[in-house]
Amino acid sequence: MRRPKRELSDVALHMIAHRFKVLAEPMRLKILHALWDGERTVGDLVAATNALQANISKHLGVLQQAGLVSRRKEGVNVYYRICDETVFELCEVVCASLHDRLATQLGELPPVTPERKRA
Amino acid sequence: MRRPKRELSDVALHMIAHRFKVLAEPMRLKILHALWDGERTVGDLVAATNALQANISKHLGVLQQAGLVSRRKEGVNVYYRICDETVFELCEVVCASLHDRLATQLGELPPVTPERKRA
DNA sequence: TTCTTATATTGCTAGGTAGCAATGTAATTA
DNA sequence: TAATTACATTGCTACCTAGCAATATAAGAA
Numbered sequence: 001m002r003r004p005k006r007e008l009s010d011v012a013l014h015m016i017a018h019r020f021k022v023l024a025e026p027m028r029l030k031i032l033h034a035l036w037d038g039e040r041t042v043g044d045l046v047a048a049t050n051a052l053q054a055n056i057s058k059h060l061g062v063l064q065q066a067g068l069v070s071r072r073k074e075g076v077n078v079y080y081r082i083c084d085e086t087v088f089e090l091c092e093v094v095c096a097s098l099h100d101r102l103a104t105q106l107g108e109l110p111p112v113t114p115e116r117k118r119a
Numbered sequence: 120m121r122r123p124k125r126e127l128s129d130v131a132l133h134m135i136a137h138r139f140k141v142l143a144e145p146m147r148l149k150i151l152h153a154l155w156d157g158e159r160t161v162g163d164l165v166a167a168t169n170a171l172q173a174n175i176s177k178h179l180g181v182l183q184q185a186g187l188v189s190r191r192k193e194g195v196n197v198y199y200r201i202c203d204e205t206v207f208e209l210c211e212v213v214c215a216s217l218h219d220r221l222a223t224q225l226g227e228l229p230p231v232t233p234e235r236k237r238a
Numbered sequence: 239t240t241c242t243t244a245t246a247t248t249g250c251t252a253g254g255t256a257g258c259a260a261t262g263t264a265a266t267t268a
Numbered sequence: 269t270a271a272t273t274a275c276a277t278t279g280c281t282a283c284c285t286a287g288c289a290a291t292a293t294a295a296g297a298a
Contacts, residue, residue: 002207005155012214013145013152019213024140025286026132033132036124042245055287057246067220076244076295086216088121090209094138095131097205101186144256161275174257176276195265195274240298247292254284262277268270 022066023090027051028059032087035069039081141185142209146170147178151206154188158200 008016022028027049034040034048042060046053060080063069070083082088127135141147146168153159153167161179165172179199182188189202201207 002204003211005152008149008152010145013148015217016210016213017143017145017148019217020139020209021143024136024143026129026136027286029132029136030127033124033127043243052288053245054247054289058286061246073245078245084216084220086212089212090139091135092122093205093208093212094135097203098134098138101203146256162273171258172275173259173277177256180276192275197275242297243295245292245294248290250288250290251286252288253286256281256283258280258282260278260280263275265273265275267272 019066022062022068023087025059027055028063029091031056031059031063032068032082032091035080035082036088039072039079041077041079043077045080138185141181141187142206144178146174147182148210150175150178150182151187151201151210154199154201155207158191158198160196160198162196164199 030049031045034045040048042053042056045056045060049056060069060071064071064080068082068084068087069080072079072081149168150164153164159167161172161175164175164179168175179188179190183190183199187201187203187206188199191198191200
């Protein structure tokens with residue numbers, strides 16, 4: 001059962017939209033994915049994403065500002081980790097929805113005759 | 120328990136990011152909110168959002184393209200409704216996360232002496 | 239101190255898009 | 269037919285931001 005409809009102020013709408021906006025960049029998702037099972041240094045993330053270090057730092061700043069990741073400095077390295085568990089839930093819900101959508105679209109196409117498959 | 124980390128292609132990352140991007144506009148969230156408990160005409164949505172009709176139509180196009188809403192034409196009117204229930208779940212998860220975050224930040228501030236409240 | 243390594247910051251440019259205004263289109267009514 | 273209503277589309281502009289390049293900062297090593 002869904003929650004009842006709540007009133008939403010413009011400020012609330014902007015906050016919700018901003019959270020989605022932070023998640024709306026492939027590179028930031030890639031970073032979060034690299035942080036999926038634990039903390040990583042900036043260098044680790046640069047290697048995992050094939051992006052320039054400056055861009056990774058900027059994306060990490062956005063993620064931290066949004067409260068999705070946190071930093072821990074150790075010597076010359078900085079370790080980042082996901083500190084908002086809803087990140088996982090949101091990504092999984094979206095993945096499931098996209099999966100359903102594509103499966104439905106696939107079912108709406110005419111079937112492929114076997115001999116033409118991978119022609 | 121969280122799902123194990125899955126491999127994610129760049130295409131998958133872009134699809135997920137795009138879904139978040141569709142939800143990352145306050146006006147689209149306002150439209151979805153107006154559709155929360157049932158279908159509405161474009162005119163209804165224009166009235167509910169105080170936006171120009173052209174913009175509402177464009178936003179509805181984006182939402183429909185993303186598979187979040189569907190159209191039904193009846194005479195001269197067009198009724199839109201939410202056709203992907205994950206929209207509700209996503210918004211509620213984000214709201215809960217934001218609520219937690221703000222509550223935590225509030226707890227980190229020094230308490231307010233009563234006589235200075237609403238000075 | 240100087241050098242190097244790791245990370246952050248700044249200035250810039252190109253691409254995307256929300257909102258506006260105007261126009262197009264389809265259904266209904268006169 | 270013409271006029272009206274409801275919605276969609278197009279062209280435009282202003283704003284935002286991702287990525288790049290260069291520079292800055294900070295910590296450890298020499």
